[in-house]
Amino acid sequence: xxxxxxxxxxxxxxxxxxxxxxxxxxxxxxxxxxxxxxxxxxxxxxxxxxxxxxxxxxxxxxxxxxxxxxxxxxxxxxxxxxxxxxxxxxxxxxxxxxxxxxxxxxxxxxxxxxxxxxxxxxxxxxxxxxxxxxxxxxxxxxxxxxxxxxxxxxxxxxxxxxxxxxxxxxxxxxxxxxxxxxxxxxxxxxxxxxxxxxxxxxxxxxxxxxxxxxxxxxxxxxxxxxxxxxxxxxxxxxxxxxxxxx
Amino acid sequence: xxxxxxxxxxxxxxxxxxxxxxxxxxxxxxxxxxxxxxxxxxxxxxxxxxxxxxxxxxxxxxxxxxxxxxxxxxxxxxxxxxxxxxxxxxxxxxxxxxxxxxxxxxxxxxxxxxxxxxxxxxxxxxxxxxxxxxxxxxxxxxxxxxxxxxxxxxxxxxxxxxxxxxxxxxxxxxxxxxxxxxxxxxxxxxxxxxxxxxxxxxxxxxxxxxxxxxxxxxxxxxxxxxxxxxxxxxxxxxxxxxxxxxxxxxxxxxxxxxxxxxxxxxxxxxxxxxxxxxxxxxxxxxxxxxxxxxxxxxxxxxxxxxxxxxxxxxxxxxxxxxxxxxxxxxxxxxxxxxxxxxxxxxxxxxxxxxxxxxxxxxx
Ligand SMILES: NC(=O)c1ccc[n+]([C@@H]2O[C@H](COP(=O)([O-])OP(=O)(O)OC[C@H]3O[C@@H](n4cnc5c(N)ncnc54)[C@H](O)[C@@H]3O)[C@@H](O)[C@H]2O)c1
Numbered sequence: 087x088x089x090x091x092x093x094x095x096x097x098x099x100x101x102x103x104x105x106x107x108x109x110x111x112x113x114x115x116x117x118x119x120x121x122x123x124x125x126x127x128x129x130x131x132x133x134x135x136x137x138x139x140x141x142x143x144x145x146x147x148x149x150x151x152x153x154x155x156x157x158x159x160x161x162x163x164x165x166x167x168x169x170x171x172x173x174x175x176x177x178x179x180x181x182x183x184x185x186x187x188x189x190x191x192x193x194x195x196x197x198x199x200x201x202x203x204x205x206x207x208x209x210x211x212x213x214x215x216x217x218x219x220x221x222x223x224x225x226x227x228x229x230x231x232x233x234x235x236x237x238x239x240x241x242x243x244x245x246x247x248x249x250x251x252x253x254x255x256x257x258x259x260x261x262x263x264x265x266x267x268x269x270x271x272x273x274x275x276x277x278x279x280x281x282x283x284x285x286x287x288x289x290x291x292x293x294x295x296x297x298x299x300x301x302x303x304x305x306x307x308x309x310x311x312x313x314x315x316x317x318x319x320x321x322x323x324x325x326x327x328x329x330x331x332x
Numbered sequence: 333x334x335x336x337x338x339x340x341x342x343x344x345x346x347x348x349x350x351x352x353x354x355x356x357x358x359x360x361x362x363x364x365x366x367x368x369x370x371x372x373x374x375x376x377x378x379x380x381x382x383x384x385x386x387x388x389x390x391x392x393x394x395x396x397x398x399x400x401x402x403x404x405x406x407x408x409x410x411x412x413x414x415x416x417x418x419x420x421x422x423x424x425x426x427x428x429x430x431x432x433x434x435x436x437x438x439x440x441x442x443x444x445x446x447x448x449x450x451x452x453x454x455x456x457x458x459x460x461x462x463x464x465x466x467x468x469x470x471x472x473x474x475x476x477x478x479x480x481x482x483x484x485x486x487x488x489x490x491x492x493x494x495x496x497x498x499x500x501x502x503x504x505x506x507x508x509x510x511x512x513x514x515x516x517x518x519x520x521x522x523x524x525x526x527x528x529x530x531x532x533x534x535x536x537x538x539x540x541x542x543x544x545x546x547x548x549x550x551x552x553x554x555x556x557x558x559x560x561x562x563x564x565x566x567x568x569x570x571x572x573x574x575x576x577x578x579x580x581x582x583x584x585x586x587x588x589x590x591x592x593x594x595x596x597x598x599x600x601x602x603x604x605x606x607x608x609x610x611x612x613x614x615x616x617x618x619x620x621x622x623x624x625x626x627x628x629x630x631x632x633x634x635x636x637x638x639x640x641x642x643x644x645x646x647x648x649x650x651x652x653x654x655x656x657x658x659x660x661x662x663x664x665x666x667x668x669x670x671x672x673x674x675x676x677x678x679x680x681x682x683x684x685x686x687x688x689x690x691x692x693x694x695x
Contacts, residue, residue, distance in 0.1 A: 169587075170556075172554070172556045172565055172583055173565060173567065173581065173583060175490065175567075175581050177488075211552070211680055213550050213552075213569075213682065215550070215569055215571070215577075217571070217575060217577050218575055219485040219486050219575070219576070219577065219599065220485060220599075220601060225486070225577065227569045227577065227579060229550060229552050229567060229569065231552050235554045237552050237553075237554055237565065237567050237581075239567045239579070239581055241488070241579065243486070243599075245486070245599050245604070257490070257581075259492065259565075259583050259586060260587075261556070261587065262587055263587065264492065264586050264587065264590050264593075266593075327682070328681055328682065329550065329680055329681050329682065331680075
């Protein structure tokens with residue numbers, strides 16, 4: 087646990103470390119606790135990262151709000167500017183070798199939390215499939231049907247070459263707008279004659295933006311309850327191999 | 333002196349959107365090899381226009397009459413899929429080889445009827461899966477065959493279309509409206525919608541790239557337009573023998589300014605292949621109201637050499653009495669997978685493949 091200004095950051099992984107580093111740059115008028123650790127989410131704390139599914143979490147925020155374009159897109163959809171939404175396609179890839187837990191905590195749950203945060207219509211049906219593409223349990227495929235008919239398709243997998251970093255793609259199709267968001271696409275490309283070309287990312291600090299989001303939009307942080315309910319249905323689907331009516 | 337090759341005699345059944353946008357222009361390019369001697373369509377005006385525009389001698393409103401009178405080598409069927417089995421059977425019985433637009437049929441039973449009729453009559457049958465003849469996919473398949481990405485483990489294809497895809501082509505004939513007022517592509521009695529009209533491309537390519545049989549499919553679908561009767565949006569995940577996965581999202585009625593979007597990705601044990609159309613646009617123009625991007629192809633993803641290649645490939649099989657490059661059984665596999673997707677979204681559950689014999693989409 088680290089206290090920086092009015093921030094209290096709980097957790098030990100990469101995300102907690104980054105949040106701790108960034109906390110000194112983001113002012114917040116009163117005390118806020120952010121936890122990234124599932125077994126330590128005190129009352130009133132905001133859960134993120136691996137803590138999103140914690141039974142103790144009252145409110146949750148997807149770490150994807152650390153990307154400005156995803157924050158803006160969420161606003162566009164919520165404000166109705168994209169029109170009637172047809173579908174949400176979210177893809178989150180980690181490097182090969184990521185463990186099943188890392189894939190769940192760093193990719194799947196953040197993507198799910200982001201999608202559910204944007205779409206408030208209740209989840210009607212859930213189908214989850216896990217696959218072993220390049221290694222054991224290195225991919226998840228999730229389809230969610232909402233009561234207003236919006237179709238959410240999520241895929242997460244550990245297929246990126248090592249050193250290539252994560253890759254996120256969100257596509258939202260609507261009657262007025264179609265949004266294609268690739269927050270991790272911003273890079274400079276280095277081409278060499280003796281080696282394959284490399285893309286060096288240069289997007290801004292996600293942890294800092296995530297804290298800025300929390301500080302600026304206290305009323306928009308949602309309850310974690312719905313996320314957990316959907317997760318339970320997803321686990322049932324995974325276990326049974328069947329679609330589950332949520 | 334080289335012996336002059338006899339031009340094959342061909343006829344087209346159905347002179348609507350795909351005929352005007354792709355098949356008729358392709359026949360024109362192939363005129364040294366193939367003579368398009370007749371066209372047939374129930375719409376007198378459309379078929380007459382086709383004949384006039386493309387210099388075809390004879391036109392019919394009854395395709396059976398065309399089959400009886402024209403001594404065709406092969407027929408090219410460009411009608412809605414629910415008509416493909418009966419029209420293929422009629423051609424086979426007349427001893428005419430059959431090239432038929434995708435989707436092969438509206439059901440697996442229909443596809444089987446087509447295969448049986450052609451086998452019994454000793455005529456060739458090829459389904460015009462145009463993407464197999466399109467540079468983009470041919471390149472992908474060739475890279476897979478060269479072993480560049482190892483064993484294929486994942487195929488993702490997202491395909492999205494704007495509302496008025498064909499408008500800019502200004503075609504002489506647009507969709508058939510069998511009951512007046514509504515095109516058949518939006519009518520429940522005539523097609524199952526996106527799973528067939530475009531996702532049969534996705535199901536075919538997934539099978540082609542993975543190279544194994546699918547074991548199950550899960551799909552969800554919806555309608556985006558208030559007056560639709562059938563889903564025009566589909567998302568599905570397919571599992572193959574050996575654990576490879578293929579997935580697709582297809583949406584057909586997006587805002588008018590939206591480009592024809594297409595993302596294809598194939599992940600293998602040793603690498604990845606990707607093709608995204610708007611990103612790889614060879615032209616971007618900025619103007620007061622935004623940016624316009626253009627592709628090197630007009631509207632369809634796969635015009636226009638694709639159709640020339642496809643028709644030529646079939647004609648060569650007819651001429652040389654060889655097996656068509658794309659077997660009808662392969663195309664049947666794509667139908668089975670698409671039908672499986674339809675069954676899945678109707679039942680709200682995953683569907684095992686192969687499907688039980690005789691299963692109907694309304695089961
Ligand atoms: N390869 C591709 O990418 C591609 C693209 C578009 C369409 N297609 C396929 O082509 C086929 C036709 O689609 P379309 O978009 O051209 O539809 P369309 O409605 O524009 O054309 C179909 C034509 O068939 C005619 N027709 C109907 N009943 C007939 C009958 N009994 N005898 C003769 N003609 C009859 C109609 O009058 C119409 O002119 C479909 O199977 C479709 O899936 C393929």
